[in-house]
Amino acid sequence: xxxxxxxxxxxxxxxxxxxxxxxxxxxxxxxxxxxxxxxxxxxxxxxxxxxxxxxxxxxxxxxxxxxxxxxxxxxxxxxxxxxxxxxxxxxxxxxxxxxxxxxxxxxxxxxxxxxxxxxxxxxxxxxxxxxxxxxxxxxxxxxxxxxxxxxxxxxxxxxxxxxxxxxxxxxxxxxxxxxxxxxxxxxxxxxxxxxxxxxxxxxxxxxxxxxxxxxxxxxxxxxxxxxxxxxxxxxxxxxxxxxxxxxxxxxxxxxxxxxxxxxxxxxxxxxxxxxxxxxxxxxxxxxxxxxxxxxxxxxxxxxxxxxxxxxxxxxxxxxxxxxxxxxxxxxxxxxxxxxxxxxxxxxxxxxxxxxxxxxxxxxxxxxxxxxxxxx
Amino acid sequence: xxxxxxxxxxxxxxxxxxxxxxxxxxxxxxxxxxxxxxxxxxxxxxxxxxxxxxxxxxxxxxxxxxxxxxxxxxxxxxxxxxxxxxxxxxxxxxxxxxxxxxxxxxxxxxxxxxxxxxxxxxxxxxxxxxxxxxxxxxxxxxxxxxxxxxxxxxxxxxxxxxxxxxxxxxxxxxxxxxxxxxxxxxxxxxxxxxxxxxxxxxxxxxxxxxxxxxxxxxxxxxxxxxxxxxxxxxxxxxxxxxxxxxxxxxxxxxxxxxxxxxxxxxxxxxxxxxxxxxxxxxxxxxxxxxxxxxxxxxxxxxxxxxxxxxxxxxxxxxxxxxxxxxxxxxxxxxxxxxxxxxxxxxxxxxxxxxxxxxxxxxxxxxxxxxxxxxxxxxxxxxxxxxxxxxxxxxxxxxxxxxxxxxxxxxxxxxxxxxxxxxxxxxxxxxxxxxxxxxxxxxxxxxxxxxxxxxxxxxxxxxxxxxxxxxxxxxxxxxxxxxxxxxxxxxxxxxxxxxxxxxxxxxxxxxxxxxxxxxxxxxxxxxxxxxxxxxxxxxxxxxxxxxxxxxxxxxxxxxxxxxxxxxxxxxxxxxxxxxxxxxxxxxxxx
Numbered sequence: 001x002x003x004x005x006x007x008x009x010x011x012x013x014x015x016x017x018x019x020x021x022x023x024x025x026x027x028x029x030x031x032x033x034x035x036x037x038x039x040x041x042x043x044x045x046x047x048x049x050x051x052x053x054x055x056x057x058x059x060x061x062x063x064x065x066x067x068x069x070x071x072x073x074x075x076x077x078x079x080x081x082x083x084x085x086x087x088x089x090x091x092x093x094x095x096x097x098x099x100x101x102x103x104x105x106x107x108x109x110x111x112x113x114x115x116x117x118x119x120x121x122x123x124x125x126x127x128x129x130x131x132x133x134x135x136x137x138x139x140x141x142x143x144x145x146x147x148x149x150x151x152x153x154x155x156x157x158x159x160x161x162x163x164x165x166x167x168x169x170x171x172x173x174x175x176x177x178x179x180x181x182x183x184x185x186x187x188x189x190x191x192x193x194x195x196x197x198x199x200x201x202x203x204x205x206x207x208x209x210x211x212x213x214x215x216x217x218x219x220x221x222x223x224x225x226x227x228x229x230x231x232x233x234x235x236x237x238x239x240x241x242x243x244x245x246x247x248x249x250x251x252x253x254x255x256x257x258x259x260x261x262x263x264x265x266x267x268x269x270x271x272x273x274x275x276x277x278x279x280x281x282x283x284x285x286x287x288x289x290x291x292x293x294x295x296x297x298x299x300x301x302x303x304x305x306x307x308x309x310x311x312x313x314x315x316x317x318x319x320x321x322x323x324x325x326x327x328x329x330x331x332x333x334x335x336x337x338x339x340x341x342x343x344x345x346x347x348x349x350x351x352x353x354x355x356x357x358x359x360x361x362x363x364x365x366x367x368x369x370x371x372x373x374x375x
Numbered sequence: 376x377x378x379x380x381x382x383x384x385x386x387x388x389x390x391x392x393x394x395x396x397x398x399x400x401x402x403x404x405x406x407x408x409x410x411x412x413x414x415x416x417x418x419x420x421x422x423x424x425x426x427x428x429x430x431x432x433x434x435x436x437x438x439x440x441x442x443x444x445x446x447x448x449x450x451x452x453x454x455x456x457x458x459x460x461x462x463x464x465x466x467x468x469x470x471x472x473x474x475x476x477x478x479x480x481x482x483x484x485x486x487x488x489x490x491x492x493x494x495x496x497x498x499x500x501x502x503x504x505x506x507x508x509x510x511x512x513x514x515x516x517x518x519x520x521x522x523x524x525x526x527x528x529x530x531x532x533x534x535x536x537x538x539x540x541x542x543x544x545x546x547x548x549x550x551x552x553x554x555x556x557x558x559x560x561x562x563x564x565x566x567x568x569x570x571x572x573x574x575x576x577x578x579x580x581x582x583x584x585x586x587x588x589x590x591x592x593x594x595x596x597x598x599x600x601x602x603x604x605x606x607x608x609x610x611x612x613x614x615x616x617x618x619x620x621x622x623x624x625x626x627x628x629x630x631x632x633x634x635x636x637x638x639x640x641x642x643x644x645x646x647x648x649x650x651x652x653x654x655x656x657x658x659x660x661x662x663x664x665x666x667x668x669x670x671x672x673x674x675x676x677x678x679x680x681x682x683x684x685x686x687x688x689x690x691x692x693x694x695x696x697x698x699x700x701x702x703x704x705x706x707x708x709x710x711x712x713x714x715x716x717x718x719x720x721x722x723x724x725x726x727x728x729x730x731x732x733x734x735x736x737x738x739x740x741x742x743x744x745x746x747x748x749x750x751x752x753x754x755x756x757x758x759x760x761x762x763x764x765x766x767x768x769x770x771x772x773x774x775x776x777x778x779x780x781x782x783x784x785x786x787x788x789x790x791x792x793x794x795x796x797x798x799x800x801x802x803x804x805x806x807x808x809x810x811x812x813x814x815x816x817x818x819x820x821x822x823x824x825x826x827x828x829x830x831x832x833x834x835x836x837x838x839x840x841x842x843x844x845x846x847x848x849x850x851x852x853x854x855x856x857x858x859x860x861x862x863x864x865x866x867x868x869x870x871x872x873x874x875x876x877x878x879x880x881x882x883x884x885x886x887x888x889x890x891x892x893x894x895x896x897x898x899x900x901x902x903x904x905x906x907x908x909x910x911x912x913x914x915x916x917x918x919x920x921x922x923x924x925x926x927x928x929x930x931x932x933x934x935x936x937x938x939x940x941x942x943x944x945x946x947x948x949x950x951x952x953x954x955x956x957x958x959x960x961x962x963x964x
Contacts, residue, residue: 052753062758062760062761123758124755124756125754125755126754127751127754127755128752128753129431129750129751129753131752132429132431132752132753135431135472136894139890139894146885146889147882150881150885151878151881154881155878158874191893191894192824194894195824195894198882198886198890198894198898199828199831199882199901202878202879202880202881202882202883203835203879206835206875206879209871209878210871210875213870213871213875214871244842247787247841247845248834248838248841251780251784251834251838252837252838254780254783254834255772255773255776255780255831255834256831256834257776257779258772258774258776259776259831261775262768262769271823271827271893272768272769272772272827275897276827
């Protein structure tokens with residue numbers, strides 16, 4: 001604990017840190033690879049759409065001694081369609097029959113009840129017409145599209161359009177990965193899955209927004225100093241909020257894990273399981289993307305701005321000049337370890353004081369942080 | 376330093392008062408919950424057991440844009456009548472999305488019958504009344520035959536409703552046309568049933584249901600008579616069965632309720648006009664005549680001709696055979712008498728309607744003309760046992776999730792976690808109370824996805840505290856003491872919390888508005904808990920933090936407070952570095 005606290009402090013001070021922005025290309029590549037895998041998986045294997053999307057019936061019985069294969073035979077006899085039977089955690093059976101008309105299901109239910117020797121009144125039936133699933137899915141896509149438009153508008157106002165664009169990319173990234181995992185692993189897609197997926201929307205952005213908020217605060221007067229480039233400050237923002245991001249993600253995942261444990265382990269299958277599974281995958285992807293994708297993307301976008309280009313030039317020039325003069329004063333801890341993972345910036349970083357002494361730097365710091373906060 | 380100072384005065388000023396305020400609010404809400412008697416949230420079908428049917432509206436061929444709010448609302452009204460007419464208690468019918476109707480039938484009722492009812496398309500017919508009388512019920516409550524003496528009145532209890540006498544008139548003619556209907560009761564035979572020796576129908580309004588068929592050569596008619604005689608409309612099951620499965624072209628028996636709320640039974644002739652012949656119907660207030668609220672009907676071209684035909688015939692008859700019954704799903708919803716042939720393609724039904732009555736009738740008439748058909752999109756039957764099991768599983772999952780979060784917070788934040796746990800508890804209590812109260816007020820029902828939403832919300836709520844705590848720790852790492860650290864951390868944490876909660880809320884709101892089915896319940900809980908999160912953080916967590924920051928335990932950074940500067944890595948070297956770097960600046964500048 002104390003170590004964690006110290007780690008937090010060191011991250012906060014920038015004594016240590018991972019060069020997220022500098023190494024962004026690696027992570028972009030990783031993400032693109034995952035995304036391609038997901039898309040290929042989706043194209044080749046497709047999604048295992050549940051009964052709710054094809055139309056059919058799901059019957060759930062209470063505890064019964066009838067074996068799975070026997071129940072399968074019964075169900076197929078009764079319905080004339082293929083049936084999938086699962087044993088549930090409580091000893092009951094879950095019988096799925098695809099392609100059954102909602103009108104015919106009562107008959108099937110009666111037959112099943114007779115064969116399985118359980119009371120027909122004690123069988124749960126979930127009957128879905130083929131168009132219902134489509135409607136649920138259509139509405140979900142519609143909701144997704146509307147949400148994306150609104151959130152981009154909101155983020156563009158609250159922050160700026162570059163951040164909004166980066167957040168959107170991260171969001172699409174998360175959803176693609178989640179869908180891809182479903183395609184590759186072959187989990188069944190149900191309305192519960194869709195619910196989980198849609199929840200990721202808000203949640204994946206939660207972490208991203210926390211990092212962006214810190215980034216916005218720290219780059220307020222960026223052009224008034226020549227000490228850091230935008231990318232470097234972005235990096236500090238990520239590192240500074242890293243503990244927070246980890247904590248929020250862990251805390252968000254814990255209840256979902258509880259759901260998954262109960263939903264998957266005790267009930268066997270059903271809505272709880274479906275929601276929590278897609279949430280779990282999506283949350284993990286969301287935490288990853290807000291750190292490794294969203295913020296580096298913002299830095300990339302920002303560095304293309306003429307202002308930021310000029311700033312970068314100034315910063316690099318200053319560092320180069322300092323290097324040329326060969327001043328090798330003792331660098332403050334603050335800077336020393338900070339850039340050492342980025343070979344390009346390593347040399348200038350050592351001679352930090354040279355850059356630090358520059359007038360605009362101190363002025364910028366003074367204004368940007370009325371608090372006298374160091375960064 | 377002006378801005379933070381302002382914030383300090385504003386937020387630190389009266390933390391105790393804010394705390395007291397929210398505690399009073401919670402007590403008031405809880406008190407309201409107990410006062411209202413709804414101490415648990417209403418459970419959805421998937422948790423309580425029962426049947427939930429989703430019906431999807433479709434345009435009938437050739438009709439576009441028929442799925443609109445008016446039509447859907449009319450359909451819901453009708454479904455409600457049908458389901459609740461079955462004796463299903465507390466069945467609820469509501470629209471969802473723009474083209475779905477959800478029918479929720481609680482456990483313990485005959486869901487199969489209910490399904491049949493809502494699954495079939497409503498049938499509206501105009502049938503001539505052959506005979507009618509009060510059925511069952513309290514004889515003392517028989518209507519007084521108020522109309523028997525007046526020429527315009529109709530002596531049969533079918534049309535004579537004491538306070539209201541309905542009649543259909545051509546909209547062109549003045550509504551108060553006194554038809555010279557003689558009160559020669561007992562005159563038999565209508566055109567419709569010419570072939571059959573009909574009963575000597577027409578009963579007196581004095582409540583003696585004595586009308587027996589005079590003769591019956593035709594076995595079908597005899598059967599009808601027998602059915603009629605046996606029919607007791609005061610019994611629900613009998614009502615539901617009456618006229619079940621009868622074709623439009625056959626005569627039938629039916630029940631209806633008159634203005635006194637008494638059940639009345641009828642023998643009705645074959646349907647002459649169908650619901651689809653009505654183009655539209657609306658309730659209007661008659662400003663010229665003194666008729667008050669009335670219902671006007673426009674017929675389609677074909678329907679107008681048919682209607683002219685039937686009214687022409689009926690107008691010549693004696694009561695009650697000058698009446699036609701508007702039959703919806705086998706139940707007589709209105710039985711106006713006809714005073715003359717109505718040829719204009721329009722008609723109005725007047726009587727002493729209240730606004731509500733006239734609108735209901737207009738709705739029902741419109742429904743027959745609704746160019747919508749409904750198909751069962753999904754039917755979910757959940758036994759009470761499984762519902763209970765799912766609820767239990769959800770609660771256990773929630774408890775596990777909560778325990779894990781608390782454990783993590785305690786390990787990581789130590790003393791600070793007390794504040795987080797207290798806030799989580801406040802949040803949980805408020806969520807529970809508000810959910811309980813929303814049951815009776817807006818019909819909110821807690822279903823499984825909603826339980827999931829609440830569990831997921833534990834994480835979202837706890838995240839807000841983490842954002843706040845991490846900010847405070849950052850400030851302490853800057854070398855501040857506890858109290859200024861809290862006050863400086865708050866404005867920044869506040870902004871972050873607001874922005875991220877707004878995004879969460881936006882997602883929930885969009886989902887709630889756009890989606891259908893179970894997604895909606897989930898979105899609702901998520902949105903509610905997000906709002907409550909903001910309330911709790913602002914009015915509970917922050918003031919509590921401010922108060923506790925004054926306590927020695929936190930202010931001095933006790934090693935178990937979670938704010939121990941040493942543990943947070945505030946080390947002398949930090950101060951040295953800062954001091955060193957400052958002179959460097961001035962020296963070289």
